[in-house]
Amino acid sequence: MAKKYRTGQFVKVKVTGIQPYGAFVKTPDNQEGLIHISEVMNDYVHDVNQFLSKGQIVKAKVLSVDKNGKLNLTLKDNEYFKNEERKRDRRSVLDQIKDTEKYGFESLRQKMPEWIETAKRRMK
Known part of the structure; x- marks a missing residue:
């Protein structure tokens, strides 16, 4: 059974793929999610590959969970990306x-x- 995630919760996720519009990720219990390019940092991000790479594990904050359980995530509250x-x-x-x-x-x-x-x- 998949874990229930809630808005505002921090979760470690692994980047499984990168597209021009964001990064696809999975939680340790294989729940899928997306970090949209606009949620990587407050600055303009031209290329997600400058900040994330496939296989990388990052701590993200849950913005929302859709009806299928897919996570909408942000890195804007992640200290590493704030420092960047x-x-x-x-x-x-x-x-x-x-x-x-x-x-x-x-x-x-x-x-x-x-x-x-x-x-x-x-x-x-």
Whole structure:
């Protein structure tokens, strides 16, 4: 008999597959679930493979359980992934430029106010 999972509960799950929209997982008692790409972290996630890999075991929080017992999970309350977000927040502006897109002089002028605001928030 499958274990009953409830909303808000933390459970260790094993990643069984990765798709562009999220990661499929299984609990130790073989209950299936999904960690949607939007539930990996609060930041924009372009590729789930940057954070999860097949066979990896992670602690996830149950968001909901559907009528078939499938779990809808999040990693946003997982301390490891919260730390990853904090690391991303502390990256320099130059790292952000390298990671995202190529800028010309016009784009630099447009992005400067955003960078100044980011720097001011970090100084608080």
